[in-house]
Amino acid sequence: MKADIRAEITLEVPFQDIDAMGVAWHGNYFRYFEEARARLLRRIDYDYPQMRDSGYMWPIVDTRVKYVRPLTYAQTVRVIAGITEWENRLRIDYEIRDGESGDRLCRAHTIQCAVRAADHELQLVCPPELTDRIEACLAGEKSQGESPS
Amino acid sequence: MKADIRAEITLEVPFQDIDAMGVAWHGNYFRYFEEARARLLRRIDYDYPQMRDSGYMWPIVDTRVKYVRPLTYAQTVRVIAGITEWENRLRIDYEIRDGESGDRLCRAHTIQCAVRAADHELQLVCPPELTDRIEACLAGEKSQGESPS
Amino acid sequence: MKADIRAEITLEVPFQDIDAMGVAWHGNYFRYFEEARARLLRRIDYDYPQMRDSGYMWPIVDTRVKYVRPLTYAQTVRVIAGITEWENRLRIDYEIRDGESGDRLCRAHTIQCAVRAADHELQLVCPPELTDRIEACLAGEKSQGESPS
Amino acid sequence: MKADIRAEITLEVPFQDIDAMGVAWHGNYFRYFEEARARLLRRIDYDYPQMRDSGYMWPIVDTRVKYVRPLTYAQTVRVIAGITEWENRLRIDYEIRDGESGDRLCRAHTIQCAVRAADHELQLVCPPELTDRIEACLAGEKSQGESPS
Known part of the structure; x- marks a missing residue:
């Protein structure tokens, strides 16, 4: 996955997510994506509470x-x-990989649009509340990357 | 179950609620109770939206x-x-019965307390917003019961 | 939706599926698709128990x-x-529509492949255990359609 | 909680478990208990796969x-x-505590009975498949406790 900003979680598939066929029910994967997305959005300081406040x-x-x-x-x-x-x-891509072998077990993506809370108007361009955070994060990483020597 | 006011739903146990042992996972029963409770609380016009507004x-x-x-x-x-x-x-009792045989498969109860939204203060007595509705419902049923002859 | 065989369920969005934003969490939609798919597969007598037995x-x-x-x-x-x-x-398409207005609220599809249980071998063509059932269902509907008078 | 054998997990309450009231829906707690129970049963080498094999x-x-x-x-x-x-x-007790303050947020217990898979007969006494494992675990801890110097 080629992504500007990434985050990762590790989890153990829990009993209650396994179906009668002995494998994780396909709808439960969205729980895993949600937790990885939360981790990712915290990296740019734009998790649900910050979204709401914005x-x-x-x-x-x-x-x-x-x-x-x-x-x-x-x-x-x-x-x-x-x-x-x-x-x-906002498009986020996901991969699920086996914790030991690293084999890819799943690929996915989600697309989110901004909706202004005040008037429920769909935004056709991502508002600076998101893009400024992403650019700040990218700038920070770049300067960290350049800073050594 | 001896209850002043009752309601009932019928459902088919869905695939995603079945676990690797081939039976409904115990935590999923709360979904069933929730749906029966919503039906019950609508009978007294005190479902979640009315609770919030109260x-x-x-x-x-x-x-x-x-x-x-x-x-x-x-x-x-x-x-x-x-x-x-x-x-x-507010105590609500539940029973789950087989749709055909009527055999009792589960018994449960939940207890809810009123918390005033304005100051998050726990109420030691149920407020009239609940009890008036229950009494009105009981009175309505009684008068319906008496009205014939 | 143009589909050879269809089925439909009606449901009320339950409290536990609503998230902190006040709307049904996107992952919960798979519960709704699952229940509609079960209803559909029963129409061709190929629900989970029949799948397993096949x-x-x-x-x-x-x-x-x-x-x-x-x-x-x-x-x-x-x-x-x-x-x-x-x-x-096996591709199944889904629509969710408002129960009153009929407005379309969601579109989706799922794709399933046959895997032989004995050796876990992926089948590149749907086995007759599925296709015969579909053809029988279609033939039955056609003959019903023709049998008027 | 006074318990012979204990285990503990730490988790972050995920978005999809929060309901329209802004708090974790009560039925979701069983997910948390399930994950803590799995951790506990692994300590005595009697998690679900071992149960089934026993x-x-x-x-x-x-x-x-x-x-x-x-x-x-x-x-x-x-x-x-x-x-x-x-x-x-088998009775297991649970506590949920705030990760920072340590305040107790929830108390619970579950009771499980052994059912022999071969004939589905309820066992009125826990079989040695469980009790031997518990005693071995307790003996191991005791000997570790005694083996100082």
Whole structure:
């Protein structure tokens, strides 16, 4: 995944997410994406509380998931989330990888649009409340990257 | 169950609620109780929107569940909810019964207390916003019961 | 939605599916699709128990959801599911519509592939255990359609 | 909590567990108990796979939860599980505590009975498949405690 800003969580597939076929039910993956997305959005200081305070809601308007291999009980997996688009809408891509082998088990993305809370108007361009944070984060990483020597 | 006011829903146990042991995971029963409770509270016109508008929250502070027999995929069950206490706190009792045989599969109860939204103060007596509605409902049923002849 | 075989459920969005933003959390929609899909697969006598007995598993390998308008507490919605592809893989399309206005609130699809349970081998063509059932269902509907007089 | 054998997990309350009132929906606590219980049962090498291999199922037959204070989004909490009874049935007690203050937010317990998988017969005494493991764990801890110097 090529992403400007990334975050990652590690989790163990819990019992209650396993279905009668012995694998994680496909709808439960959205729990894993949600937790990885929260971690990612905290990196730019724009998690749900900050979103709300900024005067925008960011409903998910589109999602796609490709299930590559099933997840089983107590399997340790890494869920990686990365921002891949942030001009007109916020696109986040996800990968789930086996914690040991690193094999890719799932690919997905979600697309969120900004909706102004005051009048529920859909924004056709991402507001600076998001983009300034992303640029600040990228600038910080770049300066860190350049700072050594 | 001896209850002043009752309501009932019928549901089919859905696939995603079944666990790796082939039965409904115990935590999912709270979904069924929630839906029966909503139906019950609508009978007294005190569902969540009305609760919120009345200035009180009603968090669940205590619950007990006795699982008698497992629920299986696509089983049709009746979930019965009844108000059994409503002076100092709101107690609702539940039963889950098989849709065909009527056998009792589960018994449970929840206890909710009123918390005033304005100052988050716990109420030691149920406010009239609840009790007036219950009494009106009981009076209506009684008068309906008496009205014939 | 243009579908050979369709089914539909009606549900009321339950409290526990509503998130802190006051709308149904996007991951919960998969519960609604699952229930509509079960209803659809029963129409061709190929629900989960029949799948298992037929020697095939049908994991979901791909899904796409477009969230058009949010779902709110206690909203009555219709969830329509229809089989739109069944040669090499089973594609089911979904729509969620408001129960009163009929407005479309969501579009989605899922893709399932057959995996032979005995050796976990992915099938590149849908086995007759599925296709015969679909053809029988279509033939039955056609003959019903023709049998008037 | 006075328990012979204990385990603990730390988790952050995720967004999808928060309801329209802004607190974790009461039914979601069973997810947290489940994860703490899995950690506990692994300590005695008797997690779900070992249970199944031992020829017994251990359905939850009774549970009680006292919700002391609400859980909010992203709150870090410790969930402690301990075995408190294991002769005729397996009782596990739980506490949820705030990760920072240590304040107790919830108390609960679950009771499981052994059911022999072969004939689905309820066991009135816990089988040695459980009790031997508990005694081995306790002996190991005791000898560790004694083995100083």
